[in-house]
Amino acid sequence: MKKILFVASEGVPFIKTGGLADVVGSLPKELDKEYYDVRVIMPKYSCMKQDMKDKMEYVTHFYMDFHWKSEYVGVLQAEVDGIKFYFVDNEGFFTSDKPYTDDPMFEITRFAFFSKAVLSVLPAIDFHPDLIHCHDWQTGLVPVYLKERFAGGEFFQGIKTVMTIHNLKFQGKWNVRDVEDITGLSGYYFTPDKLEAYKDANLLKGGLVYADAITTVSPTYAEEIKTQFYGEGLDGLMNARSHDLRGIINGIDYTDFSPDNDKKIPQPYTVDNFRKLKVKNKLALQKELGLKVDEKCFMIGIVSRLTDQKGFDLIAYVLEEILSLDAIQMVVLGTGEERYENMFRYFDWKYNDKISANIYYSDELSHKIYASSDAFLMPSLFEPCGLSQLMSLRYGTLPIVRETGGLKDTVEPYNEFEGTGTGFTFANYNAHEMMHSIRYAEQVYYDKRLEWNKMVERAMRADFSWAQSAAKYQEMYDWLIG
Numbered sequence: 001m002k003k004i005l006f007v008a009s010e011g012v013p014f015i016k017t018g019g020l021a022d023v024v025g026s027l028p029k030e031l032d033k034e035y036y037d038v039r040v041i042m043p044k045y046s047c048m049k050q051d052m053k054d055k056m057e058y059v060t061h062f063y064m065d066f067h068w069k070s071e072y073v074g075v076l077q078a079e080v081d082g083i084k085f086y087f088v089d090n091e092g093f094f095t096s097d098k099p100y101t102d103d104p105m106f107e108i109t110r111f112a113f114f115s116k117a118v119l120s121v122l123p124a125i126d127f128h129p130d131l132i133h134c135h136d137w138q139t140g141l142v143p144v145y146l147k148e149r150f151a152g153g154e155f156f157q158g159i160k161t162v163m164t165i166h167n168l169k170f171q172g173k174w175n176v177r178d179v180e181d182i183t184g185l186s187g188y189y190f191t192p193d194k195l196e197a198y199k200d201a202n203l204l205k206g207g208l209v210y211a212d213a214i215t216t217v218s219p220t221y222a223e224e225i226k227t228q229f230y231g232e233g234l235d236g237l238m239n240a241r242s243h244d245l246r247g248i249i250n251g252i253d254y255t256d257f258s259p260d261n262d263k264k265i266p267q268p269y270t271v272d273n274f275r276k277l278k279v280k281n282k283l284a285l286q287k288e289l290g291l292k293v294d295e296k297c298f299m300i301g302i303v304s305r306l307t308d309q310k311g312f313d314l315i316a317y318v319l320e321e322i323l324s325l326d327a328i329q330m331v332v333l334g335t336g337e338e339r340y341e342n343m344f345r346y347f348d349w350k351y352n353d354k355i356s357a358n359i360y361y362s363d364e365l366s367h368k369i370y371a372s373s374d375a376f377l378m379p380s381l382f383e384p385c386g387l388s389q390l391m392s393l394r395y396g397t398l399p400i401v402r403e404t405g406g407l408k409d410t411v412e413p414y415n416e417f418e419g420t421g422t423g424f425t426f427a428n429y430n431a432h433e434m435m436h437s438i439r440y441a442e443q444v445y446y447d448k449r450l451e452w453n454k455m456v457e458r459a460m461r462a463d464f465s466w467a468q469s470a471a472k473y474q475e476m477y478d479w480l481i482g
Helices: 019-030 104-125 141-147 176-183 203-210 219-224 235-240 274-289 312-325 338-350 363-372 388-394 405-410 431-447 449-461 466-481
Strands: 002-007 036-043 057-066 069-080 083-089 131-135 160-165 173-175 200-202 213-216 245-247 298-303 328-333 355-358 375-378 398-402 424-426
Touching: 002 019, 002 104, 002 466, 019 036, 019 131, 019 466, 036 104, 057 104, 069 104, 083 104, 104 141, 104 173, 104 176, 104 203, 131 141, 131 466, 141 160, 141 203, 160 203, 160 466, 173 176, 176 200, 200 203, 203 235, 213 219, 213 466, 219 245, 219 405, 274 298, 274 328, 274 363, 274 449, 298 363, 298 431, 312 328, 312 338, 312 431, 328 363, 338 355, 363 388, 375 388, 375 431, 388 398, 388 405, 388 449, 398 405, 398 431, 398 449, 424 431, 431 449
Parallel strands: 002 036, 002 131, 036 083, 131 160, 160 213, 213 245, 298 328, 298 375, 328 355, 375 398, 398 424
Antiparallel strands: 057 069, 069 083, 173 200
């Protein structure tokens, strides 16, 4: 049996801030348990919910040399859905109100500690992985430490590593002198062909240089990050390692996102009966949010962080025009940059029967928006994978997206001549091009209802479950482990 260890800074169901946690929580469950013993290790944050902490059992503890001190390393474990999770405990590093802090040097220090602790824990729990699968910059030092101080230990011989980029924008950068001091790595490692990039130490770069293989979360993003625009300064390295780089699209958990038995929506429905039943969710949401109750009105949903990356500067440019002229409703859920939060509050006040701004996050409301809306707007500047468009497809809510990263890989543009497609797309990062796509979707919805419903059916039948992605990860594991 092949042994795989996932190393990550977050994972469902224990702690989540974004899509990384969904991958870490969902992918191990889908890997073939006959052939793979998959386990997960992450920090034990004080801000984890108590019911999650109650699942954990003490395993062992020891002390480890780190940053000129002897640091406590506690190890706990819990089992969920047949997967064993381990937790690295150190109150000095992992006591905080939320998983990540706003202090970049502290973040570098605590995740350098975590990376070293992960490797130190393995002999203590008697688990020798054939492969360690690292996720994002917080685990970038695992492949580095494995090749450096742990390489001489017999226990660590033959362990392969994979580095997965969930978002290349976040790299874990700080000045070389401090990182050298914190990590204990010698100056040999802080050169432009290793951890140094543009005169800073870069933890993600370290992982990308020393890992045996690199993945990212969609095939298109894997190509995009080789270019200067998307490469975030590491496009040269991505090109140099292009033979070891592959893009594997994320999936979603079809037990959590399933319109036929979703307890969070008023009216469950299936691909066979959505024509009659899906609209009941729209009517219920219109009443709940104080919008004009009209089952025929074209409703656009947005569930997102309200940031430039997600394309809200485009929306800001044309929102007044769309709301004042078009027969649409818009439901927004999310938090982010203050200017976008206030923009949606203003338009909610001005067009209160046409737009509902919900400037917070609610899992239950997000499910209602996926189930109730006719279309889902996601005009991202860049999108490594994106999960919201997969959820909207699952619920028969047609995505309107920009052709970038995972959005391009998962949403097939509507072709009225061939009768194909699962949504509406536009290529350039341009507000009026986006508006044209919105109005084209609106026109099809109002004037070609039969075509619209056929598209909804195709969207709901598309398979973006984890089973598809898991098979591709297994192929890579087998290639690396042999």
